Amino acid sequence: MMARYLIRRLLMGVTTIFVTTIAVTLLIHLVPGDPVQIMYAQSQGTTPEQLEAIRDRLGLNDPLPLQYLSFLGRLLEGDLGQTIRGQQPVLELLLERLPNTLALAGAAMVLAVAIGLPIGFLAAYRRGSWVDSTLMIAAIAGVSVPHFWLGLVLMFVFAVNLGWLPVAGTGPANLILPAITLGLSNAAIVARMTRSSMIDVMSQDFVRTAHAKGLPKAMILNAHVMRAGLVPIVTMMGLQFTYMMGGAIVVENIFAWNGIGRLAIDAIFQRDYPLIQGFILVFATTVVIVSLLIDLAYALLDPRIRRSA
Amino acid sequence: MTAFAPSDAPRRTRSFWWRVLMQPAGAIACAIIVLLLAAAGLADLLAPHDPTRMAAGRPLTPPSLAYPMGTDELGRDVLSRIMYGARLTLRIGAIAVGISLVLGLTVGLLAAYLRGWLEALLMRSVDVLFSFTETLIALAFVAVLGPSLTNAMIAVGVAGIPFYARTAYASALSERSKPWFEGAVAAGAGPGRLLFLHLLPNVMPTMIVVATLGLSNAILAAAALSFLGLGAQPPQPEWGFMLSAGRDFFSRAPWLMLFPGLAIALTVLAFNLAGDALREAMDPRSLLREDAR
Numbered sequence: 177m178m179a180r181y182l183i184r185r186l187l188m189g190v191t192t193i194f195v196t197t198i199a200v201t202l203l204i205h206l207v208p209g210d211p212v213q214i215m216y217a218q219s220q221g222t223t224p225e226q227l228e229a230i231r232d233r234l235g236l237n238d239p240l241p242l243q244y245l246s247f248l249g250r251l252l253e254g255d256l257g258q259t260i261r262g263q264q265p266v267l268e269l270l271l272e273r274l275p276n277t278l279a280l281a282g283a284a285m286v287l288a289v290a291i292g293l294p295i296g297f298l299a300a301y302r303r304g305s306w307v308d309s310t311l312m313i314a315a316i317a318g319v320s321v322p323h324f325w326l327g328l329v330l331m332f333v334f335a336v337n338l339g340w341l342p343v344a345g346t347g348p349a350n351l352i353l354p355a356i357t358l359g360l361s362n363a364a365i366v367a368r369m370t371r372s373s374m375i376d377v378m379s380q381d382f383v384r385t386a387h388a389k390g391l392p393k394a395m396i397l398n399a400h401v402m403r404a405g406l407v408p409i410v411t412m413m414g415l416q417f418t419y420m421m422g423g424a425i426v427v428e429n430i431f432a433w434n435g436i437g438r439l440a441i442d443a444i445f446q447r448d449y450p451l452i453q454g455f456i457l458v459f460a461t462t463v464v465i466v467s468l469l470i471d472l473a474y475a476l477l478d479p480r481i482r483r484s485a
Numbered sequence: 486m487t488a489f490a491p492s493d494a495p496r497r498t499r500s501f502w503w504r505v506l507m508q509p510a511g512a513i514a515c516a517i518i519v520l521l522l523a524a525a526g527l528a529d530l531l532a533p534h535d536p537t538r539m540a541a542g543r544p545l546t547p548p549s550l551a552y553p554m555g556t557d558e559l560g561r562d563v564l565s566r567i568m569y570g571a572r573l574t575l576r577i578g579a580i581a582v583g584i585s586l587v588l589g590l591t592v593g594l595l596a597a598y599l600r601g602w603l604e605a606l607l608m609r610s611v612d613v614l615f616s617f618t619e620t621l622i623a624l625a626f627v628a629v630l631g632p633s634l635t636n637a638m639i640a641v642g643v644a645g646i647p648f649y650a651r652t653a654y655a656s657a658l659s660e661r662s663k664p665w666f667e668g669a670v671a672a673g674a675g676p677g678r679l680l681f682l683h684l685l686p687n688v689m690p691t692m693i694v695v696a697t698l699g700l701s702n703a704i705l706a707a708a709a710l711s712f713l714g715l716g717a718q719p720p721q722p723e724w725g726f727m728l729s730a731g732r733d734f735f736s737r738a739p740w741l742m743l744f745p746g747l748a749i750a751l752t753v754l755a756f757n758l759a760g761d762a763l764r765e766a767m768d769p770r771s772l773l774r775e776d777a778r
Contacts, residue, residue, distance in 0.1 A: 188612060188613075188616070189616075191609075191613055192613050192616045192617070195613050196617070199625070203625065203628070203629055206629045207629050207630075208630065208631075214631075316510075316754065316757055316758065316761070317750075317754060319753075319757060320701065320750050320751075320753040320754035320757050321746075321750045321753075322705055322708060322709065322712075322725070322746065322749050322750065322753070323709075324708075324709055324712045324725070324728065324729075325728060325742075325746035325749065325750065328728060328732060328735070328742055328746070329742065329746070332735050332736075332739070332742060336735070336736055337736075418616075418618045419618075421618070421620075422618050422619065422620030422621070423620075425620060425624070426709050426712070426713065429713055440624065441713055441714075441715070443628075444624065444627060444628045444632070444715060445632075445714070447631075449628075452625075452628045456621060456624075456625055459621055460616075460617055460621060463616065463617075463618060463621075464616060467616070
């Protein structure tokens, strides 16, 4: 059961990455107009002969299947081509920046769980009371505040006005504001998820039985409700992480945090297609691998899955 | 025509809307949405200035009677820009959600109806698209089509398709397993009839809730693209773009930070609350749980 589940997830991940490589090869051909002309529109004085040479170098004159195969071949050698601007190797550039994005997404996730979980649990415990309503109004407001606005406000207050934290850049102190920005937005989602999951568990028969046999309330919450209620929440963590990665793209650009998101937006502006292709591939692969690891951890934690192995 | 197919859809009687409006969430949502529609619909009549006219006032004038939300760095009236921005925002939300809803419903219903290898092909494709994440799909679309507000709407709409398809599929699958569906098949209903007169009306209540919550998601995503410069272009009075254009002037003109952000947050809040209220008013158990997104 567990092996089958994991193999299914693994196949799914491999398919996703495989489809990504096809999508990335096709991408440049879907661009309306001549992609090479668009890419070099910003650099002056490129002659038609030079453009033709570039087209040749990028392999855009070859038949499509051949382009795809040579892309795959180069990919296996770890070569994703070079950026249009600066002629830097795409993969190296992306891998150099990836740890910054992962650090931001990871820190934000820790914050989101640390804030959202207790709030959701408290709301579920005090279900129907003013505590519950207040917390859930706060949560829905939190879901509604755009993270780019929250980021700007935090930056304005804590970095520009109070001067407590650096405005922008990449370093340990610089991580604080972007992580809070991303973490707070997602804490609201975690709180809502936790509440509905805990309420589900609290209304189940085995909890009623525990009450009926006179167990102390704290013990019921600890031993029964918490353990059962956490399972669906952990399942959602993989999805949560993909939200974090997506949100990081925006937040990195507010705080000039040097992750792959910032690189990607610059690449889209400069129409640097090799870099855009590389970004999509690296982003998709990262999301697939991390979701797979989280699923694996969850399968190991949940006795219903682990013991049936 | 669907008399023998008892629908789970609540009848559109006063009591349904009454149940929506009687919840605090529904009432607040309704108030904000009415305000939003008024601002968008009556912008031509009510807006004090042309939203794109530069030097309508001195640049960076603080809020006053003449300029209730102040002026921006080019002397444009912020209130007028917010009002015309409401029009843009509602259009963005409607078009993006329209794309997601129509295509998602088509894929989901077809997969649930056809079964077999087509079902597997459609839903596995949806799974793959889903694991790409909405952000990546939207960014890839903008990267291909180039930055513009129209392209951002398309990108956000396409990015939403996997989620809508999954929800429609799950809902249609549970509907088609009910006895009334077998009854319709036994009565000799053809594919068109089964799909459009039986499955579709029964899937719609769930999809209306999803689309209402989806409006807030789409508006947020499009505003984020515009904020990054990948959506609205100058001089469009789009809220996300206004925030990024004004960010260099926040210390001198905090109102440039306050009003567009507040406008986005309230709009998104309204559709979030409206979705919650609709879900509560319909049968809360048969519908999606709030952790679905």
